[in-house]
Amino acid sequence: MHFIKLRRIWYAVSLAVILPGLISLMVRGLNLGIDFTGGNILEIRYEQEVPVEKVREVVAAQGLEASRGIQKSGGATYLIRTRHLAQEEQDKLMAALGSLGRYQVLRNEAVGPTIGRELTQKALLALAIASVLMVIYITVRFEFKQAVAAIIALLHDALVVTGVFSLFRLEVDSAFVAAILTILGYSINDTIVIFDRIRENMLSRKKGESLEDLVNASIWQTLTRSINTVLTVVFVLVALYFLGGSTIRNFVLAILIGVISGAYSSICNASPLWVDFKLLERRSGTREARA
Known part of the structure; x- marks a missing residue:
């Protein structure tokens, strides 16, 4: 299977998963817990x-x-x-x-509602700071286009989890914020592993090898690690969901959804998006050269 050539299918799957949640968020919002509402x-x-x-x-x-x-x-x-x-x-x-x-x-x-508003502001601030730091880190280590692709993949994961909680009216509290930050950290780690392999393969790139084929080979080389890692985490989270008690059930569910979504976005969204960015850059450069 060629992951990069099938990237439009992956994008369509992501949109099909995210859109119902986005509509629910706009129409019904989130079922905020007392941490936010008082x-x-x-x-x-x-x-x-x-x-x-x-x-x-x-x-x-x-x-x-x-x-x-x-x-x-x-x-x-x-x-x-x-x-x-x-x-x-x-x-x-x-x-x-x-x-x-x-x-x-x-x-x-x-x-009190004042504490709830303060928690909301700090949660958004924490997400913003984490995103900015990740963009800086990825830009320094790799390149800015990969940083943008990675952040879009992280946004995908956050929207998937938030959308599910909105659709099923699951309570959102301070533990949910912790779950989202945990998901972002897990997902970016998986994305970085793939980007690192792409960078290594770019250094030994064969003559005539297309960018799509190189990135696809990089994904396959890291696929076993990604699947094994996510399965190990999923097994533990499933056990916690059923045996850990009701007080942590929503927290565990958020991480479980996010871990699965993070593995998907790292493989099927982040790297393909970077390929599209690079191809778009090449087309723009060709047009300018012709002009």
């Missing part, structure tokens, strides 16, 4: 296990049907997220929860 998070542990449905009924009876989520995080421990509650409302809720049995409060935190 609210209360209460973690309690009962002495004896209580059905999670009973906990939901008690919370709903307090007029909190719009609770942002009640999760069982192993054993008799429950994580309850609500809108921002006044002290009186908190006291009533905790008294009502006591009707299900004796419990211990493990965590009771309130996040």
